[in-house]
Each structure stands twice: as structure tokens, then as C-alpha cells.
Amino acid sequence: MTNDMASDAPLIEVKNLAVRFHTPTRIVEAVRGLSFTLGREKLAIVGESGSGKSMTGRAILDLVPWPGEVSAQRLAYRGRDLQAMKPQERRGLRGKHISMVMQDPKFSLNPVMTVGKQIAEAYRVHTRVSAAEARERALAMLEAVQIREPARVFDLYPHEVSGGMGQRVMIAMMLIGEPDVLIADEPTSALDVTVQAQILDILERLVTDRGMGLIFISHDLPLVAAFCDRVIVMYAGRVMETLDAKDLRHGKHPYTQGLLGCLPDLDHPRQRLAVLDRDPAWAGG
Amino acid sequence: MPTLPAISVTDLNVSFGAAHVLRDVSFSVANGESFGLVGESGSGKSTVLRVLSGLNPVWSGDIAFGETVHAKKPAKSFFRQVQMVFQDPFASLHPRMTIDGILAEPLAIHGIDRPDERIAGALRDVGLDEGFRFRYPHQLSGGQRQRVAIARALALEPSVLLLDEPTSALDVSIQAEVLNLLQDIKQQRNLTMVIVSHNLAVVGHMCNRVAVMNGGKIVEETDIASLRETGGREIYTRELLAASRRVSLSATLGAA
Numbered sequence: 198m199t200n201d202m203a204s205d206a207p208l209i210e211v212k213n214l215a216v217r218f219h220t221p222t223r224i225v226e227a228v229r230g231l232s233f234t235l236g237r238e239k240l241a242i243v244g245e246s247g248s249g250k251s252m253t254g255r256a257i258l259d260l261v262p263w264p265g266e267v268s269a270q271r272l273a274y275r276g277r278d279l280q281a282m283k284p285q286e287r288r289g290l291r292g293k294h295i296s297m298v299m300q301d302p303k304f305s306l307n308p309v310m311t312v313g314k315q316i317a318e319a320y321r322v323h324t325r326v327s328a329a330e331a332r333e334r335a336l337a338m339l340e341a342v343q344i345r346e347p348a349r350v351f352d353l354y355p356h357e358v359s360g361g362m363g364q365r366v367m368i369a370m371m372l373i374g375e376p377d378v379l380i381a382d383e384p385t386s387a388l389d390v391t392v393q394a395q396i397l398d399i400l401e402r403l404v405t406d407r408g409m410g411l412i413f414i415s416h417d418l419p420l421v422a423a424f425c426d427r428v429i430v431m432y433a434g435r436v437m438e439t440l441d442a443k444d445l446r447h448g449k450h451p452y453t454q455g456l457l458g459c460l461p462d463l464d465h466p467r468q469r470l471a472v473l474d475r476d477p478a479w480a481g482g
Numbered sequence: 483m484p485t486l487p488a489i490s491v492t493d494l495n496v497s498f499g500a501a502h503v504l505r506d507v508s509f510s511v512a513n514g515e516s517f518g519l520v521g522e523s524g525s526g527k528s529t530v531l532r533v534l535s536g537l538n539p540v541w542s543g544d545i546a547f548g549e550t551v552h553a554k555k556p557a558k559s560f561f562r563q564v565q566m567v568f569q570d571p572f573a574s575l576h577p578r579m580t581i582d583g584i585l586a587e588p589l590a591i592h593g594i595d596r597p598d599e600r601i602a603g604a605l606r607d608v609g610l611d612e613g614f615r616f617r618y619p620h621q622l623s624g625g626q627r628q629r630v631a632i633a634r635a636l637a638l639e640p641s642v643l644l645l646d647e648p649t650s651a652l653d654v655s656i657q658a659e660v661l662n663l664l665q666d667i668k669q670q671r672n673l674t675m676v677i678v679s680h681n682l683a684v685v686g687h688m689c690n691r692v693a694v695m696n697g698g699k700i701v702e703e704t705d706i707a708s709l710r711e712t713g714g715r716e717i718y719t720r721e722l723l724a725a726s727r728r729v730s731l732s733a734t735l736g737a738a
Contacts, residue, residue: 462683
């Protein structure tokens, strides 16, 4: 009975999430009153740096750094209350059920371990398998993220792979545990446009094939409009609006319009770019 | 007599060991023009800038800035004329120096008078008030740091400004502010600019002419208007344009 209920429950439920940092002088509120549910879909969280979008992803995984404090009315994964779990249980979820791809592969990979070993290690943490079997899985995973010579790349160190390949290695590592939810924190911002397109294709395919839920954190509005199903627009820790990705251009909130207006556009040249006019009222209340 | 171009590059070749990273690169930039170099990472576009700025002493070919022939090891006076802004504002400012110290250093090196006034002026030009002078880089946001990097480059009043991915480390909203700032400065000072980027939209906004690089060669040189209309001659240019348009407003949202 409880199992049936759990399978009907959305992948992630967040209600009234707040992330606070207690500093000696004041309390910094990184996220204030964020609520959403995630099904098997591609949900984007967009905003500028400092809008709290990355902290939202970290709060779900319990990775908010000290002295941050997370509180929420409800924070659940498939109906299971995350806040009631012991730290060991939450650690069990990370990587196996919920994974996160970070922005920059240069800083997220272990520089003194070959990329293949790192992927295999991620698998063996959650599954009791032999080293040989983990290696097989890692090679298969490298192939799944469209690396042409998996056996060669397996033995390379992170400094020997390009940015785009490093990001594919990260994705392979995060997906080898076959999670239900993938949180991608600016997975393509450090990459070239042509490589960006390849990485998005890989993500798209993996998400669709495996029926995963994806939280895509980005500051690139046109990109999420093309790639995601739903968009949450954040500013100063609060949600400005939530809308379908295809309606993003018709977003009502002036902040959404501002973010769209300040992009240079190859096909519609302008003398000057619009600059965001930040209304203090958006942050208040 | 026709005026000499501000920058002319003829048959530039660069090799690092066995790797031949630039092959017969030639282009010229007129006085006061903005010229864009686009291409994927590894296409050699940043190497072109490093050669032009004098940071890469190993090259062959002919380069001239106006009448001055570019030397392998340029004289000090060269750096008063040509300055560069780097991609990552988090890495290009000395973390243990105040903004004042960072801006004072090039002035001291070149023995320029009235450093105090010039530093204040340089900060004002990039839209920062004097309160920033005695702060450290870590106390500034990414956009403010990039402004400081631009102020440092402009403090020597160069005639050529080289920009290596000036906004790719910044948020879109901050990118707009920095691009507007660069446009204003360019108009005020009649600067010649070379902008390297992988973002065709940014280059399209800033430049009149663009060269597309792939595998160490310039595969196509065109002006932005005809690129917009024809979509480029080379397959690689078309690919790049398609990749840019996929993440560009009109293609993704307009089609929906």
C-alpha cells in the first residue's frame, strides 16, 4: 500500500523551501519560499548568479555548505520525507537515486585518478560488483555519452580530456547509478556552442530513454526555452514566475522580459542592448 | 595614398612542437574597426590574440600595427598601444592587490604622470565609483572585476584593444552591461578592437566583420550582414551559425 502510494508520488516535492546562511553580521537568505513538484519532465530553474538557483539543487541533495541551514514545509523524494531521513540514508540516495552534474568538469573531477576509475568507483559505491564488472559498466556508460574510443578515454586523466569530454565523463559518472532524478547545474555554460548542442542531445536522449526527471539550472533563457518543459524564474531567492517553456517569451514578469531583452541577437541587431532595471520590490515582500 | 590598416597579419604560422596550431592566417583590421574571430575551442583563435598581444613569442609571418612591424619580443612602447582583456575576470586580477594597486602598476611601468587622476578617471570611465579603489578583487562581483580589467587595459590609452571572450564568464544581464560599455568606449576613443568569442551573437552585436576559424585556418571571412542573410559559405560556418541560432532568441522562440 505504502509502496503503491510512493510510486504515484511525484519524484521531488518541495514546499516553502528556505536556505539561510548565518554570518557574523547578518542572516543571508539565499532561497525564500520556493515550492515546486517534479515529475518525469525537464524542469528549468533560471536566474542570475546569486538568485539561489544552485542552492535549491544543493538543498535537495543535502549539499548546502556550512553555515547554511535548510528548512522546508515539505521536501520529499517519491513521497519519502527527506528531512526525516538520517544522514546515512540521504547519502544512500545521492548518486543512486538523485545525481548532480556540476558546472565545471575541471573542478569536479579528481585530478589524480583516471576518469574511467572515477566512473567505476561511482558505480561500486552503490552496487556490490567486482572491479572487472564495474569497468565493463563504466566503458558502456562512456559509450552511452558518445565518447568514440571508450577504452582509450578510460585510462586518461582529467587534464588530458577537453572540456566537452570532461563534461560527458561527469554525466557518465552521474548516470551510472541509474538515478531517477538528475540535477544539472549549468552543465553547458563552460562549453562551446557546438559542443553544447552535443551535450544537450545526450542529456535529452538519456532523460527520455530512462524516464528520468531533470532539474536544469541555467542562466541561459533561450537555451532552456528550447530544451525544457517548464521554467521557474528566480530572483533574489524568490520565484518570480513559473511557466511553460514554450511561453517563456510571453512571460509576464518584468524580470523575465528583462533577462530576454538583454541578449544580443544575431538576426535582430540593435545599437544598444537593454540593461536590466532591477525593481527592489521583486526582492522584498 | 591609402591609409595603412591598424593591424595587418600576413601568413601567420605558429607551431608548438609537432602541433601546427595556426596555418597561414591572414587578415587586416582598419583603423577604428571591430573585427571578430569565432570558432570552437582549439581552433586557434586565442593563439592569434596571444601573438598579437606579444604574449606568444614563437611565430612566423608578417604582422604590422600601422607602420610598426610587430617584433617577436616587442618593445615597452608597444604595450602602450596594444592592450588585452582576458576571459576570466577571476583569474586575471592579482588577488593580493587592491584595485588601486592593479591600476597603478601599468602606469608606473610606463612612467606615466598624474597616476592618481588617471586611476580615478579610468574607474569612472567603466562606471565604477572611487569607493572601489581600495577594495580587493574578491570583494567585487564578476561584472565589476571585468570592468576593472577593462579599466586596466584602457588606463594606458591604447589604440588597439584585444578582447579574449570578454563576457563568456558573465551572466547574460551583466554581459549586456559590459557590451554596452565596450561600445561606448569604442565610440569615444576610436579604438580598434579584435574580439575573440565562440558566441556568434556577441560578435554579431559588436563587430562589422568576422573571420571564422577552424583547425588553425581562417575558413571564411565575411561581414555580419551577409552572414546573416546567406548563412555563410563554408559548411563549418553554417554549423556554427546553426549552433548559435539554436540558442538564439529568434530561432527557438520564434519557431515555437
